[in-house]
Amino acid sequence: MYVKKKLWLQIKGKVQEMKQDDFYLKKAVDSARQAYEQDEVPVGAVIVGADGEIIASAWNQVEQKHNQAEHAELKVLQEAAKKKGAWRLDDCTLYVSLEPCLMCLGAIYLFRIKRLVYGAESPLFGAVLEKLDQDDLLRVYKNFTLDIDYIPCEESKLLLKKFFKEKRSKK
Numbered sequence: 441m442y443v444k445k446k447l448w449l450q451i452k453g454k455v456q457e458m459k460q461d462d463f464y465l466k467k468a469v470d471s472a473r474q475a476y477e478q479d480e481v482p483v484g485a486v487i488v489g490a491d492g493e494i495i496a497s498a499w500n501q502v503e504q505k506h507n508q509a510e511h512a513e514l515k516v517l518q519e520a521a522k523k524k525g526a527w528r529l530d531d532c533t534l535y536v537s538l539e540p541c542l543m544c545l546g547a548i549y550l551f552r553i554k555r556l557v558y559g560a561e562s563p564l565f566g567a568v569l570e571k572l573d574q575d576d577l578l579r580v581y582k583n584f585t586l587d588i589d590y591i592p593c594e595e596s597k598l599l600l601k602k603f604f605k606e607k608r609s610k611k
Contacts, residue, residue, distance in 0.1 A: 464488055464535040465559045465593045467497065471512065472537040472599055475499035482599045483538045485512040487520040487553075490531040496520040512536060513544035517551045528552045535559075537596040539566035549586060556586060559593025560600060 464486055471484025480500040487495045498515035502508055513536055521527045530552040539562040540548060548556055558568065568588055 460492070461535075461557055461589070461591050462593075464494070464533070465537070465557065465591060466595070467494060468535045468537045468559065469593060469595050469599065471497045471499040472596065475501070475512070476599060476603055478504055480504060482596075482603050483512045483536065485516040485534060485536040487516050487529065488533045488535065495523055495532065508543075511541070511544050513540050514547055517547055517553075521551065530554055533557060537593065538562050538600065539568050539590070541565040542567040549584060552584060553586060555589070557589045557591055559591060559596040561590065 467486045468484045471486060472482040473484070475484060476482035478499075478501070480503050482500070484497065484499045486497040489495050496516050496519035498512045498519060500512050501510040501515070504510070513534065516534070517529065520529055520532065528551070532553055533555040534548060534553045534557070536544075536556070536558045538560045539558045540556070541562070542565075545567045556568070568590070
């Protein structure tokens with residue numbers, strides 16, 4: 441379980457107390473901005489340990505590295521495993537700005553993430569909601585349970601809309 445403590449975030453010179461999930465989703469969106477600045481689809485992710493400390497953060501680098509395996513989720517999972525010295529991340533929560541795709545969801549299960557929280561739905565590639573038969577996943581990963589929470593994050597949605605609007609206007 442998370443250590444319950446107050447989390448504070450400085451926004452425009454004001455310090456505000458935030459709910460834990462909102463705080464970490466904001467950190468994932470901060471990482472997504474890094475992707476946006478590099479002309480990547482703005483997806484960011486952070487992994488938080490049981491003590492509430494951020495272990496790793498990452499953002500998409502698919503275009504920059506010409507590799508579909510450079511999704512934010514895959515990068516952050518690898519970085520967290522490296523820092524922890526273990527591939528099992530069963531005491532961790534993954535916060536991601538956008539609903540993971542099937543590839544990333546599989547990796548999330550394989551790394552044994554305890555909980556997944558995402559801030560925006562992905563109508564094309566999202567693999568968490570109604571797009572998948574959760575019973576099929578449970579058959580594959582029968583010895584493991586993943587808690588999934590969708591917490592709408594307007595900031596993440598707006599960043600994605602802005603990115604794709606700019607892409608369409610350049611065509």
